[in-house]
Amino acid sequence: MTEQLSQNEPLLSVVDLVKNFDDLCVLKNITNEFHEGEVVSIMGPSGSGKSTFIRCLNHIEEPTSGKIYFDGIEVTNPKTDLDTVRRDMGMVFQNFGLFPHLTAIENIMLAPLKVKKQKKAEARNFALKLLERVGLSDKADSYPKQLSGGQQQRVAIARSLAMKPRVLLFDEPTSALDPEMVREVLDVMTSLAQEGMTMIVVSHEINFIREASSRVLVLVDGEVIEDGPSKEVIDNPSHPRTKEFLGKIL
Amino acid sequence: MEELSFSDLPRIFFNMDVMEGQWSLLLSGMWVTLEIAVISIVLSTVLGLFVALIRIGEDKLLNVLLIAYLEFCRATPIVVALIVVYFGLPFLNVTFSPFASAVIVIVFVHAAYIGEAFRSGILAINNTQTEAARSLGMTKFQTLRYVIIPQAFKLVLPTLANQWTGIIKDTAICTILAITELLKAAQIISTWKANPTPLVMSTVMYLIILLPLTLTTMKLEKRRGSKN
Incomplete structure (x- = not known):
């Protein structure tokens, strides 16, 4: 495939x-x-x-x-x-759709952990790289409501990228x-x-x-x-x- | 009957001499109450979640059955259900111990209410949450387990805590069976000593169990109110 x-x-x-x-x-x-x-x-x-x-x-x-x-x-x-x-197939929504009960990095790691069954360390490392890529390395442990709209959308993009979509x-x-x-x-x-x-x-x-x-x-x-x-x-x-x-x- | 004056009240309702040597029976009653309550709370919460999941599902027949079940629970006194299970079912050769009967009835009735609470919580979660999770390749089950239910749980926690309070109070229906829980223990002592002090003491014990829960519920409700 x-x-x-x-x-x-x-x-x-x-x-x-x-x-x-x-x-x-x-x-x-x-x-x-x-x-x-x-x-x-x-x-x-x-x-x-x-x-x-x-x-x-x-x-x-x-x-x-x-x-x-x-x-x-x-x-x-x-x-x-x-x-x-x-x-x-990653998807980014108008209203971000971040999971409010999870931190930024947990949002990004959820699907790799549960869907791809990745090891936690592996998922975490990749999530950190993605956060760096969208310029939010310092927000890994912030909850969505603590982030601005632009920051939330960047986390949402990182979350989609975590699945390495085509x-x-x-x-x-x-x-x-x-x-x-x-x-x-x-x-x-x-x-x-x-x-x-x-x-x-x-x-x-x-x-x-x-x-x-x-x-x-x-x-x-x-x-x-x-x-x-x-x-x-x-x-x-x-x-x-x-x-x-x-x-x-x- | 002799004339009673106001100063007799302590002697009648707060007579600690009556309680002498009786505390252990009352405390063991309280322990039984707590046992029934904790088991019922855990089971009815788990069962309630299942009820909610079936209710939000599309299966029409199951939904109709569950609505009938819910209406049955709403429209019958819980003590009637208890009498049916404990005194009625043996005619079908189905016999449960008093303890089991109590737990079955409390769980049966409260799971219906808890199910409705969970259902409204799950429906209150924005659909984008489901779409976001599904678009990441998560299954229906994973979406519920990791995204929807944790949020719904937080949302309905005050309602749940209210139901749990109701469960603890409903353990008192066990007095009609041969279960020496808190109220029954108090009745036994009270009858034997011909004094209502044990009943007053049991009230105090209910308060000790329930006040922390009701106060926490109030706090949770306030917090939820201020959030919105």
Whole structure:
């Protein structure tokens, strides 16, 4: 499963993905591919289905129909062991989702200890390295409520990295943050992107999207209306809805 | 009947001469009360957690059964359940010792309430917690065990402590069986000495057992209140 994929084989592919909430059709037949090392941003007006889309990828949200393949495994097959698939797909949430009863380092160590059955010393060493990487070595023993939003989100990123995922999914990672804290989180994400981490990011941070991501999908009313290199799409949007949307957020 | 004056009260209710040589019986009664209480608290808490886990599960039939069970416990006096188990079940050739009957009934009834407490605690935990845990590859069980239940437990601790207080008080129903727990011991001495002082002393002992618990509960509730 961990073999390198050939250049043409996508790490993650989505075929005819549909998601309905009761009568409301949130995602309409989305088909796309994500390759190893790609950093793909997803943007679009609120209610366009961005979050639902990214949540379907690791099956936190159950798609209504369509198929999702990760590393050759069909995630949407009911027989697939999702717990195993999810070990390789990290997710970072808008509201951080840190476990409030555990310290920063315990948050990071929990899954490696319980899911991967790592030895405590091994998990701890790696967790310390990750904390250093996100610039929070001195906060190992702090509880989430003692940390600022930006610090909490950086711990959450470290927690995802602890499972050594092959792809990281970010669901609006900076939209719950005060403006002065957005930067520290984006810096961590940018450095991850530079190191070759495969990332799919739902975000409105135009500068991050333009500089750090290779490709951007514009989602409107559950459809991908634009899909292309970030700089091109942002500097010269072709679809009128993209222009309208960019006009509003820039 | 002779005229009683206010100054007779100590002689009647706080007559330490009556207690002479009787403390050991009263203390052994207190010990039995504590035994029943501790066993019942542990078992009903564990069982209550299971009840809660089944309640939050999706199985409709099990849920209906548990709601029926809960309503039964809410709508019957606990002493009725005790009489049914101890005096009724032997007709089906099912016989429990008085001690076992008491524990079974207390656990049966209080697990229902504790189950509801745990259930509300688990449901109060933000769904992002579950999503975060599952997205790390943790199983449903691991998510409950390491993420949800520890938080829910903290949240419902004041309610639990209240239930535990109720359990200790409910041990007094054992007086209707042949169990010499605290209240029964006090009754025996009181009848024999024809004086209510032992009953007053048993009240004091209940207070000694329960006050630390109720005061802690009050503190926990205050802390929870100030947090919100």
